Ligand SMILES: [Fe+2]
């Protein structure tokens with residue numbers, strides 16, 4: 001397989017599983033093109049042109065050795081050491097989940113989709129956008145100073161193709177859980193927790209010491225309307241959103257991880273906070289994408305915290 005095809009197919013899967021409509025995604029690309037067109041020649045040369053066709057600024061090819069891909073090492077957080085292991089094991093490609101390189105610097109752009117997701121759950125779009133604006137600028141400043149090219153440079157020096165897939169995978173786990181939850185009729189938070197605990201990645205997370213956990217609310221609470229507002233869209237959103245979600249009729253939020261500041265605000269708003277667990281949730285998203293390539297004969301080596309589960313034969 002060609003690296004370009006793996007990249008393009010991952011984006012396609014990300015779009016298919018995006019909570020936003022195709023129209024909204026296209027609108028985002030149209031706005032980016034408008035900004036690009038307004039730039040002068042000098043700034044056009046500096047612009048990341050992938051943004052014109054790929055709606056996920058946190059997903060990029062970082063190095064392409066040109067070799068055809070048969071064996072891939074996949075991790076949630078790849079280190080330079082993992083790249084050496086990949087070389088030792090004869091992998092032609094390394095895929096990381098979390099954004100690195102220019103994809104880390106693009107994390108703020110992808111966060112804009114959170115506003116559309118919140119609107120889908122009943123929060124007025126103007127409120128969602130207003131609250132996110134401050135948080136997005138915080139994230140942009142937070143990643144600005146980071147040395148985001150350490151592993152990218154190592155992959156180039158080793159001659160190993162290097163790709164990271166972030167939001168397309170997070171979209172996939174969000175859509176997957178939403179579809180499964182939609183079919184159920186949970187009364188209590190405990191029933192939602194029991195359901196999560198049947199998913200193999202979460203079972204493995206439990207064995208590894210980070211099972212799905214309740215951060216706010218109780219198992220005996222009525223679950224109410226469940227929202228999956230925090231599993232995709234770059235990183236954690238605004239702490240002020242929980243009160244708005246509660247006003248919009250949401251009883252329970254399923255998330256991957258949560259800061260203490262956001263947890264306190266969720267508790268105050270009487271939202272049940274189900275933390276499905278971070279790395280296992282990221283793994284589900286990656287697994288759903290990788291199954292597509294596994295069917296085409298790609299050999300997958302799990303690394304860097306990644307919990308590999310295949311759903312090609314059996315569905316959970
Ligand atoms: Fe993720």
Ligand SMILES: [Fe+2]
Nearest residue numbers: 098256278282
């Ligand atoms: Fe993550």
